[in-house]
Amino acid sequence: MGPGPINADPRVLRAMSAGLIGQFDPAMTTYMSQTQELYRRVFQTRNEHTLLIDGTARAGIEAALFSLITPGDRVLVPIFGRFGGLLREICERAGAEVHVREIPWGTVFRPEQIAEAIAQTRPALVALVHGDTSTTMMQPLDGLREICDRYGALLYTDVTASLGGNPFDQDALGVDAATAGLQKCLGGPSGSAPAAFSPAAVERIERRHSVEAGLRDPGQYASEHRIRSNYFDLGMIFDYWGATRLNHHTEATSMLYAAHECARIIVTEGLAETIERHRVHGAAMHAGVLGLGLRDFGEAQHRMNNVVAVHIPEGVNGDAVRADMLNDFAIEIGTSFGPLHGKVWRIGTMGYNARRDTVLSTLAALESVLVRHGVSVPRSGGVEAALDSYRAAGNPA
Amino acid sequence: MGPGPINADPRVLRAMSAGLIGQFDPAMTTYMSQTQELYRRVFQTRNEHTLLIDGTARAGIEAALFSLITPGDRVLVPIFGRFGGLLREICERAGAEVHVREIPWGTVFRPEQIAEAIAQTRPALVALVHGDTSTTMMQPLDGLREICDRYGALLYTDVTASLGGNPFDQDALGVDAATAGLQKCLGGPSGSAPAAFSPAAVERIERRHSVEAGLRDPGQYASEHRIRSNYFDLGMIFDYWGATRLNHHTEATSMLYAAHECARIIVTEGLAETIERHRVHGAAMHAGVLGLGLRDFGEAQHRMNNVVAVHIPEGVNGDAVRADMLNDFAIEIGTSFGPLHGKVWRIGTMGYNARRDTVLSTLAALESVLVRHGVSVPRSGGVEAALDSYRAAGNPA
Missing domain, CATH: 3.40.640.10 (Type I PLP-dependent aspartate aminotransferase-like (Major domain))
Structure with missing residues (x-):
């Protein structure tokens, strides 16, 4: 992811x-x-x-x-x-x-x-x-x-x-x-x-x-x-x-x-349908990270559908969180380059990974890892916000 | 091939x-x-x-x-x-x-x-x-x-x-x-x-x-x-x-x-063993094309193990032979570039294709196509020469 x-x-x-x-x-x-x-x-x-x-x-x-x-x-x-x-x-x-x-x-x-x-x-x-x-x-x-x-x-x-x-x-x-x-x-x-x-x-x-x-x-x-x-x-x-x-x-x-x-x-899926799938799952992930209390990076109206960047909360070791996500949940999230290295996480929802289950699993895992790292996170805030986003989009599979 | x-x-x-x-x-x-x-x-x-x-x-x-x-x-x-x-x-x-x-x-x-x-x-x-x-x-x-x-x-x-x-x-x-x-x-x-x-x-x-x-x-x-x-x-x-x-x-x-x-x-096979396999099957193919009465191209002692070039016999349409090999036998052989285009065929025996069955099948198919194109070819001359070559090499599988 x-x-x-x-x-x-x-x-x-x-x-x-x-x-x-x-x-x-x-x-x-x-x-x-x-x-x-x-x-x-x-x-x-x-x-x-x-x-x-x-x-x-x-x-x-x-x-x-x-x-x-x-x-x-x-x-x-x-x-x-x-x-x-x-x-x-x-x-x-x-x-x-x-x-x-x-x-x-x-x-x-x-x-x-x-x-x-x-x-x-x-x-x-x-x-x-x-x-x-x-x-x-x-x-x-x-x-x-x-x-x-x-x-x-x-x-x-x-x-x-x-x-x-x-x-x-x-x-x-x-x-x-x-x-x-x-x-x-x-x-x-x-x-x-x-x-x-x-x-x-x-x-x-x-x-x-x-x-x-x-x-x-x-x-x-x-x-x-x-x-x-x-x-x-x-x-x-x-x-x-x-x-x-x-x-x-x-x-x-x-x-x-x-x-x-x-x-x-x-x-076969249809190009418009494929793009819409990226929009819906990207929006759910975006809503989800906000629901976890994380702050998104950059002008939200110009964000690509398929990747969202969030500021790493102050005092949190971003690489340690990424390692826990990978080692405990087999979910990869990224940081970025140059001025943003260690400052943001980047989470993707694209291609085969633009799915409901991957979005929700990532948010659930991220919540648990953030809690372990001492971040104050609304319980199920990510998953619930994503589900709300899905409902608003007609609850696609 | x-x-x-x-x-x-x-x-x-x-x-x-x-x-x-x-x-x-x-x-x-x-x-x-x-x-x-x-x-x-x-x-x-x-x-x-x-x-x-x-x-x-x-x-x-x-x-x-x-x-x-x-x-x-x-x-x-x-x-x-x-x-x-x-x-x-x-x-x-x-x-x-x-x-x-x-x-x-x-x-x-x-x-x-x-x-x-x-x-x-x-x-x-x-x-x-x-x-x-x-x-x-x-x-x-x-x-x-x-x-x-x-x-x-x-x-x-x-x-x-x-x-x-x-x-x-x-x-x-x-x-x-x-x-x-x-x-x-x-x-x-x-x-x-x-x-x-x-x-x-x-x-x-x-x-x-x-x-x-x-x-x-x-x-x-x-x-x-x-x-x-x-x-x-x-x-x-x-x-x-x-x-x-x-x-x-x-x-x-x-x-x-x-x-x-x-x-x-x-x-896993061993590098020396892999090279020897190429040598043995390349030698059988070389013997085989000579056995079909074809004339090899270039200095034989400097030939790579894995590919042999033969002169296309006079009066034969080289591309038509290649097309028959491909369409009737699903066997691809090549011609070459520049001064050799349409003058030679190139037949490979390499990688996964450096095998006894591929060598013998290619020679049998080539014989049949050459006959159809009016070339005078010793009956089974290719296959028999290749088998002789294999026997001389201890008859590997």
Whole structure:
């Protein structure tokens, strides 16, 4: 019940134990195409270039940024948590001239702040996190497309923590590039990064298209303006996933099965229903921690559905509480990074763990551990508040 | 039965369906440490910095080369197949001044050729493939350490195709950095890259050590000489796998389980026994294709145990034969890349597929398909030659 990775859906684990098939076996390429179509529905996009990056969520981020950024490009990174800092440093490593704007952790940007920063910096790319688990905040993206269009900037966002558990409509928002991971609301293991790219993003990437030596005729071997990474060269990855099926890496087949199953489960449940499930169980957990007398962190109206942060009560050893939760109840909760390390606990309700039983068990266990640590806690305050929240939501299972 | 990926060992597939655990759960970090110890035995090394890169074999290559190469470094890449070309282009993208030496596909370098090239180019790093599946050749590495030492060069080798199926003793050979993948002789799925780094390699990497913003105190945030990739910054990955357990990516837990099981199976069978199994079944397949009247490609004495290439007989449509093998017998065999595309078939016997039944079934099926395609083939010539080869090896199961 931490901020992710979380318990994977058993169906996803089972999917990974299917036998492997050759990477250009028609069964395999069909499976790849199906996966693309499933993720178009999860990202809510028609983008042809919707695919998986073989690596963790961070690999997806790096593939997008290294492929979109030509060294020297100006990039604007609005930072409201740790993962904004990660975007900054990946942009720096990609050779960008990086401009950042930072606001206090626990808040999000107002559109006019971003508009002003874009007007000042005239970036080729705006890169920002959608939901930053370090603070549990979700940055509203409405209106950013229009602002970016005014200055011809592309818009990238990291939806690792938010996708599947919070509203995200890539095409309606006009997001050019979005990358995710399986280990949050998608209910799978870390190790595959679904990603989707708009035609404008693809156009910018294809300008630097190159073909690996030994695959086609040597004339197509480009040596200038190549993307700084081979593994994350999206032009090559597009060739691998697209009609040409040009060899690049060897697709991580078991992770493809996992990614496929994660999306299939969501599409079967219904994307709107999946998001609503996250909202309901997240709200119950939020009500529950407040019912235990804990104080939530950050602007509550901008909290992601799937994770809540609470201040660790004064005088309480946060790590000792976490250890007791893990050792006595086999329930993991998190702390956070940097300025929030040891200051907050983060409790997740996402993917397979966004359930009534997990929410109530976590609150009951937390109450008992807090009591043992000398915290004055209303008896059953967490469980009762969560049950009230469930009742108000029509008492879902 | 292609050049890899191959059918994974069922035990590996089963291992992936185990439930996930938190990334800093003591059970997880213990499991990471066990995995490191298992791979020390597979690489035959005492290198403390033995770990997994989260991505395919190519991710391991890029992590090693991006972390070992400072832009401007001279690097020597001896090329004897497609994957040497890949090393070249990754080194170029890492910003190296790359010097290559190329020899005809189907041959390997003599040590004096490499010594001469090192003397001429004085590289900071020599990067070469151990076994290149595109040609099936395995480059002998003996003596290269001494040659590299003469000029202070580090030695990197890609053992993706060879490890576990052919002799490779990292410490005895004095290899500074070696990276692999699971999908060949290790008998697992693509998606995790075991890698091992000598103290000299670690020393070079640690010179450019940096810490991600938001993780520790800001004073340690290095902005100069940083490695060009965050995802592949081995200094950070060492911090994640080492005693400090500093957060980097979210470890791909299911792939860790797979990698762990691949190595556990090999260590249980015995590394020497596993290699011998590859030798015996590879020799039977080699004998078998010769027994079918096919002509092998490349210098037979330098062939890897686990894959054999044969010339496609004149007038035969190689892809049609491959399609019949796949559609009628569910057996995949490969062709190759670049100059060998459509010229050779490549048949693998590796990992879980290095077995008597798979070898004999493949040869029987191939005979039947060749006959259908009008090739004059000695009746049962493949199976009988393989059986003779098995008898000469003491008739193993």
